[in-house]
Amino acid sequence: MKQAQQLPRPALLWIIVAQALLLLPHLPRLPLWVAGVYLLAFAWRVQAFRGRMELPGRWLKVVLALAAIAGIVLSFGSLFGVEPMVAFLLTAFALKLTEMRSRKDAYVVIFLGYFVCLTEFLFSQDLLIVVYSLLLVWVLTTALVAVHRPAGRLRDLRPLRKAGVMLLQAVPLMLVLFFLFPRIGPLWSVPIKSHTAQTGMSDRLRPGDVSRLSQSTEVAFRAQFDGEIPAVSQLYWRGMVLSSLEDSTWRSLRYFEIPAQERRAPRLDTEGDPLRYSIIMAPTQQNWLFALRYAQTARPGVMELNDYRLYSPAIIENEYRYEVQSWPDTPIEKELSPWRRGVETSLPAVDNPRTRALAGRLYETTDTPREFVAAVLDYFSNESFFYTLQPPLLGDTDMMDQFVFDSRRGFCEHYAYAFAVMMRSAGIPARIVGGYLGGEINPVNRTVIVHQFDAHAWNEVWLEGEGWVRVDPTAAVSPDRILYGLERAVAAEGSFLSDSPLSPLRYRGIGWINSMRLRYDALTYRWQSWVTGFDGQAQFDLLRGVLGEISVSRSLGLLLGAGVLTMGIVSLFLFRGARARRRPVFEEELLRFQRALWRRGLAPIAGETPGQLTERAVLRWPQQAETLRALYRALERSVYAPLPTSQDGNRLRRELRKRIRGIQFSL
Amino acid sequence: MSPGKKALIDAAVDEVATVLLGKESQLRLAICCLLASGHLLIEDLPGMGKTTLSHALAQVLGLSYKRVQFTSDLLPADILGLSIYHRNDHSFHFHPGPIFTQVLLADEINRSTPRTQSALLEAMAEGQVTLEGETRALPTPFFVIATQNPLEQSGTYPLPESQLDRFLMRIELGYPDAGAERAMLRGSGEGTQKRTLKRCIDEAALAAIRAAVDEVHVSDSLLDYIQRIAARSRQGGEFAVGLSPRGVLALLRSAKTWALMDDRDHALPDDVQAVLPAVTAHRLQPGGGFSGDGLALVALLRRDVDVV
Numbered sequence: 001m002k003q004a005q006q007l008p009r010p011a012l013l014w015i016i017v018a019q020a021l022l023l024l025p026h027l028p029r030l031p032l033w034v035a036g037v038y039l040l041a042f043a044w045r046v047q048a049f050r051g052r053m054e055l056p057g058r059w060l061k062v063v064l065a066l067a068a069i070a071g072i073v074l075s076f077g078s079l080f081g082v083e084p085m086v087a088f089l090l091t092a093f094a095l096k097l098t099e100m101r102s103r104k105d106a107y108v109v110i111f112l113g114y115f116v117c118l119t120e121f122l123f124s125q126d127l128l129i130v131v132y133s134l135l136l137v138w139v140l141t142t143a144l145v146a147v148h149r150p151a152g153r154l155r156d157l158r159p160l161r162k163a164g165v166m167l168l169q170a171v172p173l174m175l176v177l178f179f180l181f182p183r184i185g186p187l188w189s190v191p192i193k194s195h196t197a198q199t200g201m202s203d204r205l206r207p208g209d210v211s212r213l214s215q216s217t218e219v220a221f222r223a224q225f226d227g228e229i230p231a232v233s234q235l236y237w238r239g240m241v242l243s244s245l246e247d248s249t250w251r252s253l254r255y256f257e258i259p260a261q262e263r264r265a266p267r268l269d270t271e272g273d274p275l276r277y278s279i280i281m282a283p284t285q286q287n288w289l290f291a292l293r294y295a296q297t298a299r300p301g302v303m304e305l306n307d308y309r310l311y312s313p314a315i316i317e318n319e320y321r322y323e324v325q326s327w328p329d330t331p332i333e334k335e336l337s338p339w340r341r342g343v344e345t346s347l348p349a350v351d352n353p354r355t356r357a358l359a360g361r362l363y364e365t366t367d368t369p370r371e372f373v374a375a376v377l378d379y380f381s382n383e384s385f386f387y388t389l390q391p392p393l394l395g396d397t398d399m400m401d402q403f404v405f406d407s408r409r410g411f412c413e414h415y416a417y418a419f420a421v422m423m424r425s426a427g428i429p430a431r432i433v434g435g436y437l438g439g440e441i442n443p444v445n446r447t448v449i450v451h452q453f454d455a456h457a458w459n460e461v462w463l464e465g466e467g468w469v470r471v472d473p474t475a476a477v478s479p480d481r482i483l484y485g486l487e488r489a490v491a492a493e494g495s496f497l498s499d500s501p502l503s504p505l506r507y508r509g510i511g512w513i514n515s516m517r518l519r520y521d522a523l524t525y526r527w528q529s530w531v532t533g534f535d536g537q538a539q540f541d542l543l544r545g546v547l548g549e550i551s552v553s554r555s556l557g558l559l560l561g562a563g564v565l566t567m568g569i570v571s572l573f574l575f576r577g578a579r580a581r582r583r584p585v586f587e588e589e590l591l592r593f594q595r596a597l598w599r600r601g602l603a604p605i606a607g608e609t610p611g612q613l614t615e616r617a618v619l620r621w622p623q624q625a626e627t628l629r630a631l632y633r634a635l636e637r638s639v640y641a642p643l644p645t646s647q648d649g650n651r652l653r654r655e656l657r658k659r660i661r662g663i664q665f666s667l
Numbered sequence: 668m669s670p671g672k673k674a675l676i677d678a679a680v681d682e683v684a685t686v687l688l689g690k691e692s693q694l695r696l697a698i699c700c701l702l703a704s705g706h707l708l709i710e711d712l713p714g715m716g717k718t719t720l721s722h723a724l725a726q727v728l729g730l731s732y733k734r735v736q737f738t739s740d741l742l743p744a745d746i747l748g749l750s751i752y753h754r755n756d757h758s759f760h761f762h763p764g765p766i767f768t769q770v771l772l773a774d775e776i777n778r779s780t781p782r783t784q785s786a787l788l789e790a791m792a793e794g795q796v797t798l799e800g801e802t803r804a805l806p807t808p809f810f811v812i813a814t815q816n817p818l819e820q821s822g823t824y825p826l827p828e829s830q831l832d833r834f835l836m837r838i839e840l841g842y843p844d845a846g847a848e849r850a851m852l853r854g855s856g857e858g859t860q861k862r863t864l865k866r867c868i869d870e871a872a873l874a875a876i877r878a879a880v881d882e883v884h885v886s887d888s889l890l891d892y893i894q895r896i897a898a899r900s901r902q903g904g905e906f907a908v909g910l911s912p913r914g915v916l917a918l919l920r921s922a923k924t925w926a927l928m929d930d931r932d933h934a935l936p937d938d939v940q941a942v943l944p945a946v947t948a949h950r951l952q953p954g955g956g957f958s959g960d961g962l963a964l965v966a967l968l969r970r971d972v973d974v975v
Binding site (some may be wrong): 009149150587590594606608609612636644 | 720773831852884886888904932933934935936937940954955956957969970972973974975
């Protein structure tokens, strides 16, 4: 191997460090053996560098590659899908190290590293990941710099510094691209979440679903109100409306089940000032959006369904931001269509006979539907019902009979279910609403953080003259849940977040941990609203603000212009910085003389003195020998000889410049 | 500055050139070294004219000359001298060694032990020797011209870097070109070795020249250039050791002397470049990944550093 081709030792070290750091965030998603491949590749490459081992030959490499493919298929069951693909890429990335012989191969590894760095964003766009990726880019660039440096000491940190400076210089261009580069949709379809299920509430509800969700500490969404935040106990975030009961499972109405004339909800008349707030939702892989009732949004593409909830026809795959206005006191659907009434009172033919009988008995003791509602709620609060995160499993048939008469231990969905059944059996339209209740107010930035464990189910009952009225039977059983949240409601049980021992949410009692958590959350919100929330729509709005009318040529011109401008400013700055070094008198003129000769076709030679350059010029233009030598002599004296004190520096400078211009013309 | 100095120096160069043919650039460097009050190291194979050169230099400068052949059993006393008991007057008398001269040729300096080498090198640095508690000044001017054979390294003690640094310049003579060799062969019958050369520079002129060297003007631009060279030699993996401050001073002094020899009252980057290989090559050590020797490093310095 030629000396020039041999990789410098620090470069190899930087590449290995970069690879290890690149692997790190992927580790939880990878089978353990991939990490083993990395260690093997590192050891192999280092031993090869020390001359103890040979790098693998062609056949061994083929075997290794096949083994890697087989390993991925065995571990993931398939080679397709994002996770196996990324795992495959990472494995190949490690093996690439064992065929890295020359500088050229190092380029391949490093550039592949930049790509691998991007793959992390397929899984998370968290602020920490972004910061970490910037670090990775820094380390990779350092490796790139180190490849170009002669071998030196291992602990030489100059490449790190140089790479850092280079990246800082690239920041303006990064900003230009961030703001102006078109947000192009994926050119090919990537089945991104092949292994991760839908998260959050689903549109089917069986007893046990919500309580399972309540073990999750994930953030469902964050909301920021324009004015005062309403009382937490009034924050009923409606997500889906479950009107149909089949096989002990509640579900939303399908689009085609709704008669055509009722598919769109008429806009309601609203009075007074609405609550204004914006929501940034975590991706759910589902369609519905969460809002307080009666909500309207200006976001294009969001539909209002006939049961007065917001719906996005496109699945929410990324963080999703929308502005909402809500009028909580507006009555919904004062007039009920016959079809709607039929749907909202239907029950399976024979089901839960004891519960229905109980409803009948209670109904007979009351005069109005409103009194009946109160009677049922009284029944829940007076009888020995318990609110628990760990309800006993119920059999598949007559579930509510088992719950109301036998177990009497349930979570919100049990109460909502029982309540809806009892209302419907008395002929009163009722349904279950799923969503979240309350949230945590972050004092740092006044956002409401709604976690998955805030998931809740309640009811809406239709009353003559009032429309759909919210009734929360859980409140009758456990007022604490409504007023103070889930943690307090199940405090005696100790079941809150019992599955997440490490979540910072569990340590809210410890002041500084909680304060750190809330601060980080505020930072995340800011990040989401300013950076990851800057999507195609936001960019479109910005561009329209700047350009007025948007056309390809205008946008392209703006992009290019801004890019050239920022890089121009940066390079001007660098250039000035280099020139700002104080030049002793007249050196500038000597430089001009040199440049004039270079421009006239004498190629610069590294390390050539002006005197040598002049002699070359004399060979090239012999007829100008006198002038050239005389001018050089004058310049040489002005730069290197002591200047007579009597001489006027500025005049001499002007004269020299004139002579330089003169010679430039005469050559 | 009087133009007479350049004439004197040119005459000296021409005079030496009559015995060492075709080596004018090395001759000029050697004379530059002596005029700059530095010691000279000549590194070359046997028979290239090292001794001839040093003897001729002493003659044209009209200086006293002694030669010591270094061997592995040479002791410091053999160079510095020693006190011998005289029975007649029952006392010790100091017998000065060969070092008490103005030009000392230390032939094959790397053959002697470090102990002897360092005795010589101390004298070179201080201009004096200390024996038995008594300090004796060496005559002025005092030049050491040492020679070293780069081959046949068995049984030798190569000078360590710290001592190489004390030589202002190191030059290599190299084979003569065909024309010079022909002239030498033609003239060989006359016995060039035996011919005594004319004294060209007397002691007063030498002192005047040395004083004039100090007067040569050095502008900020030139200092910038020299500092850029030094900085380049101290960064980058090619260099294990950069230029020491002593090395930088040597470069400056040599460049000034070179300017004087060119009859100028100010030094130029051209002067720096002219003396750069001789002054710096033996002070630079290639670092880990660099395959070239000191001269390749000098080429790197010359190429990488902008003159203006």
